[in-house]
Amino acid sequence: DAKTTQPNSMESNEEEPVHLPCNHSTISGTDYIHWYRQLPSQGPEYVIHGLTSNVNNRMASLAIAEDRKSSTLILHRATLRDAAVYYCILRDFNNNDMRFGAGTRLTVKP
């Protein structure tokens, strides 16, 4: 399985943009890039996913490098409720399960 590498932790100020990086240098051509987050005392929740092109939704944007070996989750204006652990996950076309790494713990300061 292709692996992902994320920083252990990041800090942001409230109402500022946050860029959460993820390296996946061994990604295969059929791997989808998914981002989930886990708020304290809750199960993970879906944020966004993409294959090759950049993606936007109401929660965030996903910027995927041209060679697909890295991606960045962008929260345009961080709020205190965005404080969570963010997971970058690769999902293979042939597998339905997901492999969660340690993720990035995002702290948002008022």
Add this chain to the structure above:
Amino acid sequence: DVKVTQSSRYLVKRTGEKVFLECVQDMDHENMFWYRQDPGLGLRLIYFSYDVKMKEKGDIPEGYSVSREKKERFSLILESASTNQTSMYLCASSGGQGAWETQYFGPGTRLLVL
């Protein structure tokens, strides 16, 4: 909205007890999953199921079994609970088998085995 519910948020059991963790989803999803989450180890897949009466082992199936008699319900069974099974247990479901499919998670059950 998809809803995945788990039978208990917190559970305390004794070593050797048989433990049932229940998960129910209300979106007619084919696929259901059980994970455990431990500090420093992230989420690890225990078992999953693609269909009723089907099950597949995940990364850490030892000490666990599962049951899927109905599409909406997926049960995780600890035949004889041990202290090293103290953990947060998370259930998830998804509608399809594609790599683009979203998994929807329940709130988790925090199990303490004494």
